[in-house]
Amino acid sequence: MIKKILVSQPKPTSDKSPYYTIADDFGVEFVFRPFIKVEGLSSKEFRQQKISITSFTAVVFTSRHAIDNFFKIAKEMRFEIPDTMKYFCVTETISLYIQKYVQYRKRKVFFGNSGKIDDLVPLMVKHKNEKYLIPLSDVHDDSVKKMLDAKGLTHSECVMYRTVCDRLTEEEIKNFDYDMCVFFSPSGVAAYKEAFPNGGKDSMKVATLGPSTAKAAHDAGLDVAVEAPTEKYPSMTSALRRFLIDQEED
Structure with missing residues (x-):
């Protein structure tokens, strides 16, 4: 079961973010931590x-x-x-x-x-x-x-x-216990691979935004469970919601 999700983006500035609605609806925890910086x-x-x-x-x-x-x-x-x-x-x-x-x-x-x-x-x-x-x-x-x-x-x-990569600290790597990680760019995937050259947690699922990010995640050998956007689910949050609904029904 997916209960703790790392989103590799800055924390939303609005309390009305769809991520918080998903957290309330499905009892999951979101942690926001960018892997890259500009x-x-x-x-x-x-x-x-x-x-x-x-x-x-x-x-x-x-x-x-x-x-x-x-x-x-x-x-x-x-x-x-x-x-x-x-x-x-x-x-x-x-x-x-x-x-x-x-x-x-x-x-x-x-x-x-x-x-x-x-x-x-x-x-x-x-x-x-x-x-x-x-x-x-x-x-x-x-x-x-x-x-x-x-x-x-x-x-x-x-x-x-x-x-550029916003590298994970030794403490963050040691305590990395997420069930899913959400990536928005190939650079984010590269930053994750730099921190976990052996792949990291075997059971961790991955969600990706955009075809180039999905390709980078597949090439890195990660377990891609969610790929957005699609015609039916145009945003990452709508795709995540669908995935969590399916998880509850299984």
Whole structure:
């Protein structure tokens, strides 16, 4: 039976998180402990990419990390962002986060609904004369570049932050007694394998978000019991709920 679940993400900021509802409904305990952390590049490291922020008229944000590090580097390089700069975000939530740094104006901020950059492309095409900058993590592929190239958009991708392991302490490794571990990225799986090169607890089940995370977990020899998203269960919490219902019925 699954009773204690480690979620490799920060603790939810809201008491209304679906994780807490699941905990109450099924009598399980969730512990939140990220296996990875994000570090911003220094302005010196960024300059090595030979990217000039002043050359762009629009920025595409895929995460809050991208927003934080874009404005951090702009400040370090003493680049005053013009009022004419436009922002394209993969969700409305991310777009609202821009208010932390600049005055929010709807005519300058555009957002998609799916959380994927694919959903933004039609909006970007409507503004085809813009020069787009896309801040990314050090872990990315060429899919965004190919997508925007196909639409004939002027754009450049750049690395502004990196993902690194947030290593488990010796005490955490010694007391690791979870029935399930939830992973959200291949980097998280890699961090777990670094802590437990022999696989860790044999009976531990694994839940994964996204096909690349699932592949990493399978390749690592972990017991993958939950894979999200699916058409029926689009979120990790909905997939976990289904798994726990099935567990009770068995």
